[in-house]
Amino acid sequence: xxxxxPTSVVIREVGPRxxxxxxxxxxxxxxxxxxxxxxxxxxxxxxxxxxxxxKAVPAMAGSDEVIAAVGRPAGVVRAALVPNxxxxxxxxxxxxxxxxxxxxxxAVYNERNVRMTIDGSVGAITRICALAAGAPVPVxxxxxxxxxxxxxxxxxxAPRGIDDLNRRLxxxxxxxxxxxxxxGMATPRLIEGLLAVTGTDVGLHLHDxxxxxxxxxxxGWQAGVARYDTSVGGLGGSPFAAGAAGNVATESAVALFxxxxxxxxIDLQRLLDAAALAERLVGHELPSRLAYAGPRTRLAGEx
Amino acid sequence: xxxxxPTSVVIREVGPRxxxxxxxxxxxxxxxxxxxxxxxxxxxxxxxxxxxxxKAVPAMAGSDEVIAAVGRPAGVVRAALVPNxxxxxxxxxxxxxxxxxxxxxxAVYNERNVRMTIDGSVGAITRICALAAGAPVPVxxxxxxxxxxxxxxxxxxAPRGIDDLNRRLxxxxxxxxxxxxxxGMATPRLIEGLLAVTGTDVGLHLHDxxxxxxxxxxxGWQAGVARYDTSVGGLGGSPFAAGAAGNVATESAVALFxxxxxxxxIDLQRLLDAAALAERLVGHELPSRLAYAGPRTRLAGEx
Numbered sequence: 001x002x003x004x005x006p007t008s009v010v011i012r013e014v015g016p017r018x019x020x021x022x023x024x025x026x027x028x029x030x031x032x033x034x035x036x037x038x039x040x041x042x043x044x045x046x047x048x049x050x051x052x053x054x055k056a057v058p059a060m061a062g063s064d065e066v067i068a069a070v071g072r073p074a075g076v077v078r079a080a081l082v083p084n085x086x087x088x089x090x091x092x093x094x095x096x097x098x099x100x101x102x103x104x105x106x107a108v109y110n111e112r113n114v115r116m117t118i119d120g121s122v123g124a125i126t127r128i129c130a131l132a133a134g135a136p137v138p139v140x141x142x143x144x145x146x147x148x149x150x151x152x153x154x155x156x157x158a159p160r161g162i163d164d165l166n167r168r169l170x171x172x173x174x175x176x177x178x179x180x181x182x183x184g185m186a187t188p189r190l191i192e193g194l195l196a197v198t199g200t201d202v203g204l205h206l207h208d209x210x211x212x213x214x215x216x217x218x219x220g221w222q223a224g225v226a227r228y229d230t231s232v233g234g235l236g237g238s239p240f241a242a243g244a245a246g247n248v249a250t251e252s253a254v255a256l257f258x259x260x261x262x263x264x265x266i267d268l269q270r271l272l273d274a275a276a277l278a279e280r281l282v283g284h285e286l287p288s289r290l291a292y293a294g295p296r297t298r299l300a301g302e303x
Numbered sequence: 304x305x306x307x308x309p310t311s312v313v314i315r316e317v318g319p320r321x322x323x324x325x326x327x328x329x330x331x332x333x334x335x336x337x338x339x340x341x342x343x344x345x346x347x348x349x350x351x352x353x354x355x356x357x358k359a360v361p362a363m364a365g366s367d368e369v370i371a372a373v374g375r376p377a378g379v380v381r382a383a384l385v386p387n388x389x390x391x392x393x394x395x396x397x398x399x400x401x402x403x404x405x406x407x408x409x410a411v412y413n414e415r416n417v418r419m420t421i422d423g424s425v426g427a428i429t430r431i432c433a434l435a436a437g438a439p440v441p442v443x444x445x446x447x448x449x450x451x452x453x454x455x456x457x458x459x460x461a462p463r464g465i466d467d468l469n470r471r472l473x474x475x476x477x478x479x480x481x482x483x484x485x486x487g488m489a490t491p492r493l494i495e496g497l498l499a500v501t502g503t504d505v506g507l508h509l510h511d512x513x514x515x516x517x518x519x520x521x522x523g524w525q526a527g528v529a530r531y532d533t534s535v536g537g538l539g540g541s542p543f544a545a546g547a548a549g550n551v552a553t554e555s556a557v558a559l560f561x562x563x564x565x566x567x568x569i570d571l572q573r574l575l576d577a578a579a580l581a582e583r584l585v586g587h588e589l590p591s592r593l594a595y596a597g598p599r600t601r602l603a604g605e606x
Contacts, residue, residue: 152603184592185599187562188521210599211555211592215518218491245596252514259490289487289514293548296488296513300455 005221008263010045012203012229013038013250015278016066017047017081019235021059023282028062030281032069037277038232039070041270043250045077047100051087064094079142083114088128092135099132101125102144102180103169105162106151109182113146122168129173140175144205144229148194150185159197166198177202178229181216184209184245188219195223203227206248208237208287213248214256221262228253233275233286249288251275255295268295308524311566313348315506315532316341316553318581319369320350320384322538324362326585331365333584335372340580341535342373344573346553348380350403354390367397382445386417391431395438402435404428405447405483406472408465409454412485416449425471432476443478447508447532451497453488462500469501480505481532484519487512487548491522498526506530509551511540511590516551517559524565531556536578536589552591554578558598571598 016035020026026034035048048070049063063080070078072095079098080091088099103121104110110118125143132139148162166177179194184207195202204220204227206213217228230250237246254266275291285292319338323329329337338351351373352366366383373381375398382401383394391402406424407413413421428446435442451465469480482497487510498505507523507530509516520531533553540549557569578594588595 150599155600155602184596187559187599189562209592210558210596211517211552212559214514215521215559218518218521249514255513256490256515256518259492289512293487293513296453296490297458299458 005224005260006226006262009221009226009228009257011043011250011253011264011266012079012227013043013046013232014205014229014247015046015231015233015235015250017050017060017079018229018247019231019233019278020282021050021057022236023059025059025061026281028065028069031062031066034232034274034278034281035066035070037274038271039073039076041274042264042266043271044075044265045079047079047081050081051090051094052081052083064090067094067096082128084124085127085131088131092131092139096139099128099139099141100144100178101128101141102146103165104146104151104182105157105165106147106154108153109147109151112153118165122172125169125174126172133173141173142176142178142203143169143174144178144180144203145169146180146182147185148179149181149187149190150183152183152185156190159194162194163197166202176227178205178227179203180205180229181207183207184212186212186216188216191216191219192223195220195225200224200226203229205229207245208234208248209245214252217248217253218256221257221260232271233278233291234288235278235282235286237287246287249275249286249290251288252290255290308527309529309565312524312529312531312560314346314553314556314567314569315382315530316346316349316535317508317532317550318349318534318536318538318553320353320363320382321532321550322534322536322581323585324353324360325539326362328362328364329584331368331372334365334369337535337577337581337584338369338373340577341574342376342379344577345567345569346574347378347568348382350382350384353384354393354397355384355386367393370397370399385431387427388430388434391434395434395442399442402431402442402444403447403481404431404444405449406468407449407454407485408460408468409450409457411456412450412454415456421468425475428472428477429475436476444476445479445481445506446472446477447481447483447506448472449483449485450488451482452484452490452493453486455486455488459493462497465497466500469505479530481508481530482506483508483532484510484516486510487515489515489519491519494519494522495526498523498528503527503529506532508532510548511537511551512548517555520551520556521559524560524563535574536581536594537591538581538585538589540590549590552578552589552593554591555593558593
């Protein structure tokens with residue numbers, strides 16, 4: 001009946017970075033505990049921090065210490081967000097496995113978010129990619145293209161324009177591209193429409209601002225995408241309306257993929273334990289409904 | 304790419320019944336105001352109340368007065384839930400257009416919910432259908448089969464068993480059948496699996512307990528289903544974890560169908576106004592993220 005997507009997918013857990021960056025500061029020790037819990041659940045790819053101004057984003061201060069404490073678990077890709085060449089140097093010095101950088105498909109959004117033109121951001125990304133490629137062991141750079149499914153300032157984004165930007169980013173040295181729905185404007189139609197132009201060798205980074213994150217992830221999977229950014233507990237949002245803008249909850253993605261028979265390598269119960277830990281660390285309820293209700297296989301009266 | 308479903312669907316709005324029944328009592332006047340707002344948005348099929356014990360469900364007391372006040376708007380089907388023949392008599396006397404009745408596919412759930420065996424419920428439904436068919440103008444009876452995608456007591460439900468129950472219900476006089484995911488246990492795989500056995504001439508009534516309501520609705524649409532129960536604002540749940548078990552929000556369904564080019568006849572903006580009204584009436588935030596964030600077409604700085 002329904003189109004079938006890939007039989008195996010990679011989940012990049014972004015809770016410790018995209019999730020925590022807007023929260024009150026968690027100690028380095030707490031962040032390491034969360035990362036360890038995620039690794040214990042079978043997560044093999046995750047953003048552990050960001051090398052940004054600690055003044056602008058205090059929650060990401062000490063990312064080098066997090067990386068050092070996490071160490072180099074076998075088979076795990078530890079990524080960090082960097083905004084510029086200086087951040088890339090610091091991340092590379094800290095021994096990171098992957099850099100993530102962002103540029104917005106929306107000129108206005110890019111200007112407001114990082115006070116640069118898109119050309120300016122592509123220039124910065126070119127320098128970051130050169131640094132990453134020149135490291136003793138070259139480090140991959142995943143460019144996350146924000147507002148790929150719509151901008152709160154300009155509305156719909158033309159898939160051709162996104163694809164042109166993607167080509168420039170590959171020319172700049174990007175080793176992977178991720179299409180981000182930054183403000184929850186994606187729909188299954190727009191997911192399919194963009195992927196038909198860009199091809200499906202991209203990641204999807206979907207926010208749940210309008211309650212459509214999991215739906216869009218499913219549409220992406222049906223279309224053939226095998227890489228997803230998600231955050232444990234839906235970290236980055238809040239069940240209280242004002243902040244309901246987190247990523248798709250990792251446990252919701254894993255439960256869906258488990259049910260579809262799609263391999264993620266992640267253990268749902270241990271992931272739910274990590275979500276409970278994340279909730280304790282940030283000190284408020286997270287938006288993930290699955291984390292509250294428990295998996296469908298947990299019957300009445302069971303834990 | 305993706306399977307395409309029906310180009311037109313019917314949304315049965317259940318907020319004034321399934322949504323409000325668990326809330327503090329709203330006055331008849333407030334309930335009529337909500338129904339009128341929904342009708343103003345283009346809703347043409349809705350549960351306006353229930354003829355149940357006002358002691359057991361005080362929020363549904365005065366459903367006859369709601370029906371009288373709403374009147375008989377042209378082209379609108381006003382439904383009411385009835386648990387037994389006595390309720391059916393009252394609903395028919397009040398001039399209802401459709402009866403909804405429930406039976407659970409889960410024997411344990413049925414026993415706990417209505418203290419009857421499934422056979423007992425089928426017997427009651429038989430009597431209700433006879434009353435409805437014998438009315439001066441025969442009234443249709445939609446039987447909502449709860450726990451059709453899993454029971455919190457027995458786990459998975461066999462599609463063959465559901466289909467057998469459906470046949471008994473049609474023999475009992477049911478004019479329509481709705482498959483309900485009462486506790487949010489459905490998945491796209493289970494939706495497709497059940498519909499492959501029952502056929503797609505059923506309604507879907509999906510709860511968002513695990514954040515999968517809209518996803519499951521989309522899977523149902525892809526499989527060919529053209530009838531959905533939804534509740535404005537996601538009424539029946541709460542953004543606070545303990546009660547996050549409402550129906551799929553009507554506005555989320557309408558926004559999705561609008562984007563897919565599927566006709567619902569409902570105006571999204573006026574529906575969002577009705578959701579805001581519903582939130583004021585119940586006095587707490589509703590779980591609908593779309594109601595908070597606004598439609599994707601509303602750009603930054605716009606209302």
